[in-house]
Amino acid sequence: MKGNRKRRSVWLRLAFAIVWAIAAHALGGSAQAATMTTASDATGQPATVLAGFTSQNYPAFFKLSADGRRMTVGGIALGMTCTSGNQFVLQDAFLGVRINANGRIRGSYTQAPTSGQDGATVSATDSLTARVNGSRTQLSGVWHLDVHYAFSDGTSDDCDSGPVRFTATG
Secondary structure, three states, rough: OHHHHHHHHHHHHHHHHHHHHHHHHHOOHHHHHHOOOOOOOOOEEEEEEEEEEOOOOOOEEEOOOOOEEEEEEEEEEEEEEEEOOOEEEEEEEEEEEOOOOOOEEEEEEEEEEOOOOOOOOEEEEEEEEEOOOOOEEEEEEEEEEEEEEOOOOEEEEEOOOOEEEEEEEE
């Protein structure tokens, strides 16, 4: 009974930390959650929308500006594996990332340790490296998310997606 209670406590703390990390990650820096309602950019011009799957068989979605100079949003689902043995799927997104003249896209985000109500802290490192072809019909690359949870009782957990490959087409 005592072991079940401890296991439940670990799961509850991890669940809280995950929710907290998603909220903190979604509200800060250049990586943010987004809801898409239209396939046009700020000028009203048609945008390019590309979708596909990751090497983990989860969805990936990208919207490029009409002029092809910005990835207005990139969203992905990532399978996370933790040192504790826990596994979960987390959504992640980047907004407003510049596309170089050669089609390369690079985005990164580091979340400094942030404390939650129960004293747990969460920090994360997020990176995206991709390339869109000249006709803007295919975008492929690698996405990587690493999240560190430190709990008030001194325990911690590291959850990592590993390098996740993806390809999205229009």
